[in-house]
Amino acid sequence: MNTELPSPGPSAAAERGFCPVYRAIGVLQEKWVLHIVRSLLDGEKGFNELARAVGGCNSATLTQRLEHLETLSVISKRTEDTHGKLARSVYTLTPAGRELQSVITAIDTWGRAHLREGQVSVVGAQGC
Amino acid sequence: MNTELPSPGPSAAAERGFCPVYRAIGVLQEKWVLHIVRSLLDGEKGFNELARAVGGCNSATLTQRLEHLETLSVISKRTEDTHGKLARSVYTLTPAGRELQSVITAIDTWGRAHLREGQVSVVGAQGC
DNA sequence: CCCACTGATTTAAAAAGTCAAGCGGTGTAA
DNA sequence: TTACACCGCTTGACTTTTTAAATCAGTGGG
Numbered sequence A, B: 001m002n003t004e005l006p007s008p009g010p011s012a013a014a015e016r017g018f019c020p021v022y023r024a025i026g027v028l029q030e031k032w033v034l035h036i037v038r039s040l041l042d043g044e045k046g047f048n049e050l051a052r053a054v055g056g057c058n059s060a061t062l063t064q065r066l067e068h069l070e071t072l073s074v075i076s077k078r079t080e081d082t083h084g085k086l087a088r089s090v091y092t093l094t095p096a097g098r099e100l101q102s103v104i105t106a107i108d109t110w111g112r113a114h115l116r117e118g119q120v121s122v123v124g125a126q127g128c
Numbered sequence C: 001c002c003c004a005c006t007g008a009t010t011t012a013a014a015a016a017g018t019c020a021a022g023c024g025g026t027g028t029a030a
Numbered sequence D: 001t002t003a004c005a006c007c008g009c010t011t012g013a014c015t016t017t018t019t020a021a022a023t024c025a026g027t028g029g030g
Helices: A020-028 A033-041 A047-054 A059-071 A101-114 B020-028 B033-041 B047-054 B059-071 B101-114
Strands: A075-083 A086-093 B075-083 B086-093
Touching: A020 A033, A020 B033, A020 B101, A033 A047, A033 A059, A033 A075, A033 A086, A033 A101, A033 B020, A047 A059, A047 A086, A059 A075, A101 B020, A101 B101, B020 B033, B033 B047, B033 B059, B033 B086, B033 B101, B047 B059, B047 B086, B059 B075
Parallel strands: none
Antiparallel strands: A075 A086, B075 B086
């Protein structure tokens, strides 16, 4: 039969109810999210600027991710009205977003220690 | 004016050489990977057992992720030969994998601090 | 005027993930 | 003996997500 969740009740995930870790993982594992956060930790950026910094994410996906992260209060969008109608959108990390620094740092540390070149490639491995 | 480029900072995306952080993010953002690691930090597990602990990942994807993580030496697969031919596969974190504890911990901390229920987006559940 | 830049949106197609079923095997209970 | 629940997967169809590419509206420089 169902080799998956034989379900004496809901799945383990649902069973957990509201679990901050589970949810946080759910947010951070969305494609490009960690790249976006990492780029913004380096300083606020405009849309295309961010796209270039992230490297490989297309504008449609980027728009979507930015909207999601904004609803989660991880980033905030500001529209500069510097020159009449030219509106440059600037994306910044909120305090909550800035606290993801520790996560990025942990990943950075781990990566340097355990992913020395030679391994199989993954996402967006462009002209590295 | 151009407020961008060519900052040779950490997030110079387009022409980065081998970048461990970028690569590490690429690995960890694959769907279910962080969940898998988190489950295994709790102790080694068999295939179905792991599927249940992770909660919601189907067997096809799980197989794929486990293979990938094995090639990256994050987990290792052992085949128990306990009863004659019954071969139970057991997945364990390698030392490298165990060091992802710090990443999970960072995510955990962040999640508890900034994802207290109420937000939209992922699975709507309650009670932790 | 022409072209490059800004921040997007739209499209169709490709990639990724999911679902349900099933396979060979074991062990347990009727 | 039959039956059925578990084990670790694999397969093929289906759905969702991500993608490249084109496009749009506006600005500024040459």
